Amino acid sequence: MFTAIVYVLTSGCAWRHLPGEFGVKVPTAHRRFTAWTAAGLWPRLHQAVLDELGARGQVDWASAIMDAAAVRAKRHPRSYGCQAARWSVCCCQAVASL
Numbered sequence: 001m002f003t004a005i006v007y008v009l010t011s012g013c014a015w016r017h018l019p020g021e022f023g024v025k026v027p028t029a030h031r032r033f034t035a036w037t038a039a040g041l042w043p044r045l046h047q048a049v050l051d052e053l054g055a056r057g058q059v060d061w062a063s064a065i066m067d068a069a070a071v072r073a074k075r076h077p078r079s080y081g082c083q084a085a086r087w088s089v090c091c092c093q094a095v096a097s098l
Contacts, residue, residue, distance in 0.1 A: 005033045 004022035008015055008029070015030050022029075036042070053059045 001029060001032055004029045008033075
């Protein structure tokens with residue numbers, strides 16, 4: 001169960017695409033993830049790992065790595081005025097129906 005949840009969180013895989021090799025059904029894994037999140041498991045687990053590695057001297061607190069991504073935000077078609085006359089369905093309505 002834990003491995004399946006970590007796989008989804010670290011791989012970017014959608015829950016619905018969770019491989020069956022993990023031996024857990026998607027609704028069960030997602031329900032457990034939600035429960036563990038509500039219980040505050042992830043920050044506690046992170047702190048416990050840092051404490052353990054720090055006690056072993058395996059953490060270099062003098063350096064850090066930061067990862068980030070920047071994506072240009074585009075204006076929504078509504079801000080330009082929807083061109084429903086050109087399309088059979090307004091793009092805004094098509095997105096809303098998904």
